[in-house]
Every structure is written in C-alpha cells, then in structure tokens.
Amino acid sequence: MTPGLPAAMDRPHFIGIGGAGMSGIAKILAQRGAKVVGSDAKDSATAEALRALGVTVHIGHAAGHLADDASCVVVSSAIREDNPELVRAAELGIPVVHRSDALAALMDGLRPIAVAGTHGKTTTTSMLAVSLTELGREPSYAIGGDLDAPGSNALHGAGDVFVAEADESDRSFHTYAPEVAIVLNVELDHHANYASMDEIYESFETFAGKIVPGGTLVISADHAGARELTRRLAGSVRTVTYGEADDADVRVLEIVPQGLKSRVTVLLDGRELTFTVSVPGRHYALNAVAALTAGAALGIPADGLAPALAAYTGVKRRLQLKGEAAGVQVIDSYAHHPTEMTADLEAMRAAAGDSRILVVFQPHLFSRTQQLGKEMGRSLALADASAVLDVYPAREDPIPGVTSDLIIEAARAAGADVTAVHDKAQIPVVIAGMAQPGDLVLTMGAGDVTDLGPRILDRLSQQQ
Template identity: 75%
Template sequence: MAPTVPPALDRPHFIGIGGAGMSGIAKILAQRGAQVAGSDAKDSDTAAALRALGATVHIGHAAEHLATDATSVVVSSAIRADNPELTAAQARAVPVVHRADALAALMSGLRAIAVAGTHGKTTTTSMLAVSLTGLGLDPSYAIGGDLDAPGSNARHGTGEIFVAEADESDRSFQKYDPEVAIVLNVELDHHANYASLEEIYESFEAFVAKIRPGGTLVVGEHPGARELAARVSGREDLSIVRVGEDDDADLRIVKIAPKGMTSEVTVLVEDQEYVFTVSVPGRHYAHNACAALAAGIALGIAPGRLAHALSSYTGVKRRLQLKGTANGVQVIDSYAHHPSEMTADLGALRGAVGPGPRILVVFQPHLFSRTQELGTEMGHALALADASVVLDIYPAREDPVPGVTSALIIDAATAKGADVTAEHDRHAIPDLIAGMTKPGDLVLTMGAGDVTDLGPWILRRLES
C-alpha cells in the first residue's frame, strides 16, 4: 500500500521551512501531494527548491502568513514560543505538530532505518540513501544535509525502505520506531538540553527501546556506542550488530587503506571479505560506510551488492566538501563543530594530503552553550592545523552567555602552541586568508553556522 498523507499534514504550515530537517519533511509531503506552505527568516536555494515542488514559502515571520485552511503548524524545538505564526496557530486552535512527529508519520508502514549518534549521522544516512537508490530500491529518505544540490536532503520514493537521520539533540528521536537503528557514537553534547552524559545514555536507551520487535541495532566501535549496546543487551527481541576493527566485531573492518582523498575498505562479513571504496578520506568515514553496510544487510540486502553500491557515494555538502581550487590553493568545507568531529576531519585531511601542504582553518564556533562546555577541547583540536582563524560564536537559537566568547577557544589553542588569529568581521576573511596562503596550501572552512558562505568568497579573492 502506497504511503498516504495524514489528514493533519494535508495542508501543513512549516515555521522555519528552510531548515535542514524541516525542509526535508516539507519536500516529502509535497511529493506525496500535500499543499505545503511555510516561512523562513531569509530566502535561500532550499526555499527555491521547495517552491519548484509547489510549496508556498514566505520570507519573514508574520501571523498573516498562516493560511486560513491550514490543517497544522509544524515546528522544531528551535522555534521560540513568541513566534507570531505559532501564537496565531494557538489562538485559532490549529494543531501544532513537532517535526519529529511529522517525520514519524511519514515513516509509518515502511521499513525504516534510523541513523543516530553524536557525530556522523548525515554522512551515514546519505550513504544509505545513495547506495539503496543505486540498487534500484527507490527508498524514501530525510537527511540533515544536501547530497549534491539544494533540496536534495529528502525524497519520497516508491520503495518500502525509509532512511532517516535521527536527531538526539532535543530527544525527538525517541518518537521513531524503526526496524533498524544505527548508533554510531555517544558523547556529551547539546548542553542546553542535557546536563550529563548519563542523561544522554538514558535518551539513547529510550530511542533503542522503540526499535520494532525483531529489529536490529547497529553500533559503531566508539566506546559510548559499545556502552549503549551493553546497557540494552538484555532485550531478547533485538539483534545487536557490532561494527568495527576489533576482533569481536560482528562486521569486522579488516583494513582501511588511504588512497589520496578516498579510502579502500576491506570488511569481513560471515567469513567472506568484501572490498569497496569510500570517496571521502578518513577512518571515521570508512566506519560510517561500514555501519551503513550492516544496516542494509539487516534488511536482507546482499552484502556484495551493497558494498559495490556504497562505492557510488560521492559525498554530502559540508562534509569535507571541495568547494574549488584557486592559484593552487584548495578550499574545503566542513560541518564539524564538536571537538571530536574537528579532530577527525583535520586528521583525515592530514592523512589524505601528507605532511607537505599546510592546512589553514577558518573556524566559527557554534552555540554559546557548546563553547562554554567544550571551548578548551575545540582549541586543542585547532592545534592540529598549521594555522587557524577563529570567528565570533554563531548563536543560532541561543542568547549570549556572559563571559563566553571565542577567546576561550583561542586561549586553549595558543596554550598548545598553535598559530591562531581572532577575527570579528567575517567579511575580512578573504583578504586575511589570501595574505596567509601560498600554492599547495589547503583552506578548511569549519563550523555549523554561516562560515560555509566564506568558501566561495575566499576562492574569488584568491583568483583576483
């Protein structure tokens, strides 16, 4: 039976429709025939992609944007209580639906794979979406980043599989009931919502508890993921598949061979070796691909077919994405904003390019709460680069915290002997980088905010 649109989502209005998670749900609903509308703070390529599907997208937030026949208002946890469209919906008794509930409704009746973890969710979900599509299975998917074009973060497919990125930041992933779940790693993050690592574990345990009876949990080699597996091992109707390089792994990674900006991966599945290529460098991306392989096998897909299909994955935006080369300088973009991610991406690039080229980082911290808790560790990660420029904190949904600035990161990096420069004006970055670079260098724009916009600016300046 083909998936349908729930009545409450027949004419939905999305507040913040241009966001990575919200736009994906809106796109799938539009492809299923819903009359989608919404608003966002600014226009974007994503908004244009939604309009191309027939959605109505308003720029700015105002009560009059909410249509009189709207059947629901879809929100994320980032939407403030005083948003005029939200207050208008409440005044008119229009149902308010959290985006996680909307996504859960879209997955209903399908064989769902939910990809969770503190890091690597978007990449692993993308790998599954691309490889399953390549196998002709026509999956539906909702990803927290674009594959290769604006709006490509989601798709309604005709197949029986739905692949979804499962966000732990606000506990909303506890609303899903997948057949297969992946947990890549578990670390303390999202400090505005979690007071301790124990709270994080409890949240992930609640997520795992929702896996359908007879389903599968795939866990990575990260100590936090293995700890989670130990905590839920008593559930008899759940299969646990451990992925990693350890001898006791159920899907064992035998070898990861760097090949420039790619890796060749050899895995052992039930005494049979399979070799495939991962098109992005770094051990962590190879592990992500193997977790995707394990999830597909759990759904009954032949490992050889899926391993071959995984080789067709060419990357996702903002995950070590090459933005271009100018005057012999490569500019690459990274979404990394947690110290573990920063360390992994910098290590991957150093392994890919070797000891010769210099790696210069333009880093924009994301969130005051994260910087307050992890600023020292961020500084230590930046010490792996040859030189860094640190911008002011990107606040996103948060208000400033007294005493919490980028100086926390800069001081920690400097204490490690790193070459770090503070820059408060992002518009000054292209000239600053042009003065720092020489042919053969690599520039990495890094962070979860609008630092990604700087890549094209830097390239144009280098070309001038």
C-alpha cells in the same frame, strides 16, 4: 509502495521551512500531494527548490502568513513560543506538530532505518540513501544535509525502505519506531538539553527501546560510549556491532587510504568483502561499514550493497570541495564538535601530504563553546594555522564570559598558530594574506561560515 498523506497533514504550514530537517519533510509531503506552505527568516536556494515543487514559501515571520484553513503547523525545537505564526495557530486552534512527529508519520507503513549518534548521522544516512538508490531500491529518505544540490536532502521514493537521520539533540528521536537503528557513537553534546552522560545514555536507551519487535540495533564496537550503551542494553534488543575491535560482529580488517578515497575490507558473516569509499578519512570509512551492516540487517545482500556504497561521493558541508584559486583549494566542513573537528583535520592531513592546512573556524553555540572550548582549541592544533571567528549563536542567547577566546587560548596553549578575527567580512583578506600555492583552506563550523568559501576564492583569484 506509495503511502498516502498522514492524517491532518494535507495542508501543513511549516515555520522555519528552510531548515535542513524541516525542508526535507516539507519536500516529501509536497511529493505526496500535500498543499504545503511555510515561512523562513530569509530566502535561500532551499526555498527556491521547495517552490519548484509547488510549495509556497513566505520570507519573514508574520501572523498573516498562516492560512485559516491550515490542517496543522509544523515546528522544530528552534521555534520560540512568541513566533507570530505560532501565536496565531493557538488563536485559530490549529494543531501544532513537532517535526519529529511529522517525520514519524511519513515513515508509517514503511521499513525505517533511523541513523543516530553524536557524529556522522548525515554522512551515514546519505550513504544508505545513495547506495540503495544505486541498487534500484527507490528508498525514501530525510537527511540533515544536501547530497549534491539544494533541496536534495529528502525524497519520496517508490520503494519500501525509509532512511532517516535521527536527531538526539532534543530527544526527538524517541518518536521513531525503526526496523533497524544505527548508533554510531555516544558523547556528551547539546549541553542545553543534557546535563550529564547518564542523561545521554538514558536517551539513547529509550531510542533503542523504540526498535520494532524483531528489529536490529547496529552499533559501533569501537566507540567507548557506544560500548557502554551496548552494555546497558544488556541483550534487550537484537544487536549487531561493527568496527575494528576484535569482538565486532562485522569486523573491519583493513582501511587503506587512497588519496581522497579509501579501500575497506570487512569480515561479514564469515566472508571477506572489499569495497571503495569515495571520500577521505577513517571515520567516513567506518560510517560506510555502519551503512553496510544496517543494510544487511534489513536483508539487503551485502555483495551488492558494498560496491554500491562507492556511488556516495559526499554531501554538502562534509569535506566538500568549494573550488580552487591561485593554487589553493578551499574545502567546507560542518565539523563543530571537537571529535568531528579532529576527524576531519586528520582526514585532510592524510590526504594533503606536504600541503599546509589552514582553518577558518566558527564556534557554534555558546553552551557548546562553554563546555568544549578547550577541546576545540586542541583540535585546531592539528592545522598549520587557524583564524577563529566569534561564536555563532544560532538559537541561543549569549552566556556571560563565553567567547571564542576560550578556544583561542586553548589552541595557543597547545602550540597552535591562531588569529582572532571578529569581523567575518575580513576573513577573505586574512586568508589570502596567509595562503600559498598548494595550501588547503577549511571553512569549519555549523553556522554561516560556509558562506565564506566563495568569498575566499574570489579574493584569491584577484591575487593571481
């Protein structure tokens, strides 16, 4: 199956084309034959990967980057109204399309699986993409992270399945009409857009209501927020639950850690299935079960899909090994919400044995730090020592009184060994002074803390 280009998207212009979600859509459009142009604040490996597909990528934002004959301008919620290219689009009367609408158009005519939840979306979407590819199903996919190389966050496949990460942060996942929807968990996050858990539940209810007639909602039976959502939906959509709970439809019987892997046994349709998950941690094992359940709901034989899930070996920034120097391993983690932080630290603790775990944590967003800073600090108490950076603002302006000190104070109150580091350039020196052979170092957060891994390794190498 080869869907054509969506109407009015044959000459799209992307503002912020280097972002994970935006670059994936641009890549699929280019693979379908569109003449794609875009701009981004800085050059990157992702921009180079797009150029390799024939995409024109401008660095910096300027009105002159937007061609008069562009068929539409694609934006994300992060693009401000005063962006010069967006202003120019209004002057020229060029339609502006939100990235979620562009992604929904790409799914049209296919069998979409939309993966939602406060945590685990990228991993679960990636697991489905990799395992379906392993089975020869040639899926299309759009993921919020790279599988194994810059630009590998999306693909236009020849098969009939489209797997997409569905972002709840700005309610854009209401745009999709999936055949199968996954809800991994439901928690309060994205405080700039949601004021309460009731608003979160209402948003997820709307998402579930978009499932096509005859479709399926796959949802956790373990997570309290997911169970409440299931109760609220009250049979309005066909639901299949999964997890360790006794009443789960697809029940996890056993998760056995095996170093940096896990062996998982589930009861599905009255039969036991045992398979390997090639990344560490209980939460990743449960993500794999969600993927298995969704595939089965789409009619893919579980006997084939279960072993194919072992082909997934990770995604960039999800406990990704960056290298080793002076007997110290450096691992990168995208975790930025307390639940994610705790899950990744518990996974590393289970895999590390007697090794010490040192964390470089960069808080992401002032609003999140204001609401969840104390919980972040308590999560850091799971590490042997931590260095905490200043808040990475991303799209937000500072909030008076909200700094990383909120996290540091809570961590110290929980008995954690925490050092405040305000100059990011000093982190390699700080960590090299702390680390000993056998230690594991985690760079953790959703901002540019990921850039520090190679610098830490360089500094450690100099000490050998």
